[in-house]
Amino acid sequence: MSSSAPAKVPAPEQPGAGPTYGALDRFFRISERGSTLSREVRGGLATFFAMAYIIVLNPIILGSAKDMYGHQLDNGQLVTATALTAALTTLLMGVIGNVPIALAAGLGVNSVVALQLAPRMSWPDAMGMVVLAGFVVMLLVATGLRERVMNAVPYGLRKAISIGIGLFIMLIGLVDAGFVSRIPDAAQTTVPLQLGGDGHLNGWPVLVFVLGVLLTLALIVRKVSGAILISIVAMTVVAVVVEAVAKVPSWGLTTPKWPGSPVASPDFGLVGQVSLFGGFEKVGVLTGVLFVFTVLLSCFFDAMGTIMGVSDEAKLTDAQGQMPGINKVLFVDGLAVAAGGASSSSATTAFVESTAGVGEGARTGLANVVTGGLFAVALFLTPVATMVPSQAATPALLAVGFLILAGSVREIEWADHTIAIPAFVTMLMMPFTYSITNGIGMGFITFVVLRLAAGRGREVPTAMYAVAAVFAFYYLMPALGLT
Numbered sequence: 001m002s003s004s005a006p007a008k009v010p011a012p013e014q015p016g017a018g019p020t021y022g023a024l025d026r027f028f029r030i031s032e033r034g035s036t037l038s039r040e041v042r043g044g045l046a047t048f049f050a051m052a053y054i055i056v057l058n059p060i061i062l063g064s065a066k067d068m069y070g071h072q073l074d075n076g077q078l079v080t081a082t083a084l085t086a087a088l089t090t091l092l093m094g095v096i097g098n099v100p101i102a103l104a105a106g107l108g109v110n111s112v113v114a115l116q117l118a119p120r121m122s123w124p125d126a127m128g129m130v131v132l133a134g135f136v137v138m139l140l141v142a143t144g145l146r147e148r149v150m151n152a153v154p155y156g157l158r159k160a161i162s163i164g165i166g167l168f169i170m171l172i173g174l175v176d177a178g179f180v181s182r183i184p185d186a187a188q189t190t191v192p193l194q195l196g197g198d199g200h201l202n203g204w205p206v207l208v209f210v211l212g213v214l215l216t217l218a219l220i221v222r223k224v225s226g227a228i229l230i231s232i233v234a235m236t237v238v239a240v241v242v243e244a245v246a247k248v249p250s251w252g253l254t255t256p257k258w259p260g261s262p263v264a265s266p267d268f269g270l271v272g273q274v275s276l277f278g279g280f281e282k283v284g285v286l287t288g289v290l291f292v293f294t295v296l297l298s299c300f301f302d303a304m305g306t307i308m309g310v311s312d313e314a315k316l317t318d319a320q321g322q323m324p325g326i327n328k329v330l331f332v333d334g335l336a337v338a339a340g341g342a343s344s345s346s347a348t349t350a351f352v353e354s355t356a357g358v359g360e361g362a363r364t365g366l367a368n369v370v371t372g373g374l375f376a377v378a379l380f381l382t383p384v385a386t387m388v389p390s391q392a393a394t395p396a397l398l399a400v401g402f403l404i405l406a407g408s409v410r411e412i413e414w415a416d417h418t419i420a421i422p423a424f425v426t427m428l429m430m431p432f433t434y435s436i437t438n439g440i441g442m443g444f445i446t447f448v449v450l451r452l453a454a455g456r457g458r459e460v461p462t463a464m465y466a467v468a469a470v471f472a473f474y475y476l477m478p479a480l481g482l483t
Helices: 019-028 037-051 054-063 075-097 107-120 123-142 145-151 155-176 204-221 227-246 278-283 285-313 326-342 354-359 366-378 395-411 417-433 436-453 462-476
Strands: 103-105 180-182 193-195 348-350
Touching: 019 037, 037 227, 037 354, 037 366, 037 395, 054 075, 054 103, 054 107, 075 103, 075 326, 075 348, 075 366, 103 107, 103 326, 107 123, 107 278, 107 285, 123 145, 123 278, 123 285, 123 326, 145 285, 145 326, 145 462, 155 180, 155 285, 155 354, 155 395, 155 417, 155 436, 204 227, 204 395, 227 395, 278 285, 285 326, 285 348, 285 354, 285 395, 285 436, 285 462, 326 348, 354 395, 417 436, 436 462
Parallel strands: none
Antiparallel strands: 103 348, 180 193
């Protein structure tokens, strides 16, 4: 759902009137999808700024962990690996899949790699597990199994996944901006979150976020073209000024000030540092297979939910809620998982922040070319790319989350409780467990159980039974002593 006012589809260009744009239009089908060159560029910019934090955050998560030998990954090399893989895979998704779905290191998967795999083996072994998971994903795509699983999901659950992602990215925005924070365990309270850092909204960074939210929503209400990008740029300027004048103690991950040296040479030292089967020697075949399975599940369903949600929001699905050419998208996603492991940046997957670009009107892979190009530039200008604080970028996530919610909630069959209840579970479990995978898994299991309870088991596709069984086993693994 675009934040811009409805625009007329541009008329086909006449020969000689604009050959470059004409070629782009034909290749990416820009006019056919009701978009424009400016919308695609704005969308690519908005997506990049909404997810540029991963260049900083992924190295922090991976770099803070040690493998079984006590080795830590170099932060500079991780920055290079993260930006490089995001650039290449995002470009591939744009050119091959022709969808505005950007990719980068998955936050959920990198935690699995850092906290579950690395302590039991070496870093090359752990990244080898990720590469193997990517190979399995590509095999599932080649056999058609992954597409069958996606097409078996009922329309109401598809919409619930979109809404859950909307709620999830809204929570991500609130947390990353410091508007809400985790209450420390020392507080001994069952309430997990609180307003601000101490129950109150304090400090300049939160004020920048609040102003950004109000500005973004005001521009959307006024139907201003480029509302999200305008807000990000404007609030970054405000944040830079505030930092220069007030010297804020902490902005979180990114301090909004112009770097002394904007250019940094990339260090490719981690690329190719992979051992495909070394991990099995360390932990055994069964545990190794389960590790690959854990990475696979997270990549498979996180990406599935994101691809379904973003493609639906971008109006790339047909009347049955299915996306033509989905196999190309799924194959690139599987390739991205393997590429992330090969570069030691952890599994690369579709990013929900792509909705920021969709909110700007992006409908084709050209937006990905812009986003991927900026990640490539970030290899050399990382200090500049990361000067946008989360407080300036995350208002876009709240705005887009609302647009997703408003566009999807009315399309769920609330009168059919065998759909409505699983949809309810799906959309709430994503933000409450901070995981797209958990939302999908619990929703699928609930759907199968309720259809069986209602005597409508024959209406459940075989693929849904299989996926629900896999999720049930996944959740039972700790109780069975298999983790």
